[in-house]
Amino acid sequence: MESGVGVLELQPDRARPGGRLLLIDGLAHGYVDLDDPTHLELDYVARIGAALEVLVPRGAEADVLHLGGGAFSLPRFLASTRPGVRQTVVERSGAVVRLAEKHLRLRRGPGLKVLQADGRRVVGEGADDAFDLVLGDAFVGTETPEPMATAAFAAQVARVLRPGGRYLLNTVDQPPWPFAAEQASHLRGAFAHVLAFGGRDVVRGRHAGNVLFLASDAPLPREALARRIAGGAHPAEIVPAERLAGWG
Numbered sequence: 048m049e050s051g052v053g054v055l056e057l058q059p060d061r062a063r064p065g066g067r068l069l070l071i072d073g074l075a076h077g078y079v080d081l082d083d084p085t086h087l088e089l090d091y092v093a094r095i096g097a098a099l100e101v102l103v104p105r106g107a108e109a110d111v112l113h114l115g116g117g118a119f120s121l122p123r124f125l126a127s128t129r130p131g132v133r134q135t136v137v138e139r140s141g142a143v144v145r146l147a148e149k150h151l152r153l154r155r156g157p158g159l160k161v162l163q164a165d166g167r168r169v170v171g172e173g174a175d176d177a178f179d180l181v182l183g184d185a186f187v188g189t190e191t192p193e194p195m196a197t198a199a200f201a202a203q204v205a206r207v208l209r210p211g212g213r214y215l216l217n218t219v220d221q222p223p224w225p226f227a228a229e230q231a232s233h234l235r236g237a238f239a240h241v242l243a244f245g246g247r248d249v250v251r252g253r254h255a256g257n258v259l260f261l262a263s264d265a266p267l268p269r270e271a272l273a274r275r276i277a278g279g280a281h282p283a284e285i286v287p288a289e290r291l292a293g294w295g
Contacts, residue, residue, distance in 0.1 A: 052140045052187065057150055060088075067151060069118040074188060077118025079151050084123040090246060090281040091217060091257035092120055095182070097276045097283070098244075098261065101268055102180060102213055105129055112178045112207070113137065114166040114195065115185030119147045126159055135160045137169045139185075167194040173207040181208060183216040191218055196230065201237040201262075211265040214238065221255030228294040230260060238262035242269060243286040243294075244276060250286050258286075 053072035060066025065082035068075060078088040087093040099121070103109050108131040113122055116138030125132050138144050141163045147153035155161055162169060166185055181204050185192055194200065204214050214234070220227040227243070234241045241262045249256035261267055269285065276283040 052143065055142060055146055057146070063088075067118070069146075069151075072188065076186065077120050079118045079120045079123060081152055084120075084127040087120060087124060089120075091259070093279060093281045094245070094257070094259060094276055094283045095121060095184070095215065095217065096124055097279060098215060098259070098272060099125065101271050101275050102215065102261075103129060103132060107131060109133070109179040110177065111135070111180045111182065112170075112173075114170070114181065114183045116143055116147065116161065117184070118151055119153045121182065121184070122159060123153070130158065133158050133160075135162065137162045137164050137166045137185075139163065139165055165194075166192070167200060167203075170200065170203045170207055173203075175206055176209045177207045179209055179212050181212070181214045183214065186219070189219045191226075191230075196226075196233075198233040198236050201233040205237040205262075205264065208264075212263065213267070214260075214262045216260040216262070218258050218260065219256065220258055222252045224252075224258070224294060227258045231291060231294040234260055234262045239264050240267050241291070242267055242272075242288075243291055244272070244283050245286070246281065246283050250284050259283075 056070040058068040063080055065080045067079055069077040080086040087096040111132055111134045113136040116136045122134050122136050144161055144163055185195055218230055243258055243260050245258045246256055248254055273285050
């Protein structure tokens with residue numbers, strides 16, 4: 048199925064009857080288990096989920112903005128584990144949204160709003176202090192859309208976050224980390240506190256992969272996050288501060 052962002056394909060998972068893998072132009076862009084929305088199969092999604100366990104405690108109320116929908120695995124995860132969280136998901140491809148509604152059990156409701164729109168525009172037009180968490184997970188292929196990878200966009204995200212709010216940004220890069228360095232610089236210009244984390248082989252510079260950034264105007268829960276992401280099927284670790292300081 049052509050989507051405007053690439054050819055969409057859903058593949059069933061023989062190991063899990065409810066598992067569905069979303070491919071866009073042959074690249075994995077999401078996975079959901081129709082029978083278990085708490086199951087996060089893809090490594091980087093599982094690491095984001097582990098971070099969310101620290102950033103959005105169960106039972107808490109919060110306003111979360113997702114930039115990028117894909118298979119909507121993280122919105123479904125939050126909806127199933129934190130019914131008090133109000134979510135807005137921005138996905139620019141109507142075909143992706145329709146596929147998720149028809150085949151991946153995406154259900155809109157009072158706690159889950161889905162906008163077919165450009166993420167930069169939604170953030171740029173958003174009200175000040177509107178969200179507790181912004182999750183940037185939008186890609187064209189393996190690249191963050193250029194308008195959402197600028198210093199100006201980072202500043203706009205900071206504006207729509209409430210005091211103490213967090214920006215969790217997913218990027219893909221490879222050694223020597225030119226894009227990650229650029230994003231680190233942008234985030235430092237917009238936020239007082241920034242850290243990065245990822246899979247151990249990625250963080251240690253052994254191969255390309257997902258580098259996740261967490262930024263805020265308030266001190267970050269570094270130790271709690273480090274403990275949480277260290278376990279599970281896809282262990283991760285925080286980039287050492289001295290190495291992050293050398294990025295950008």
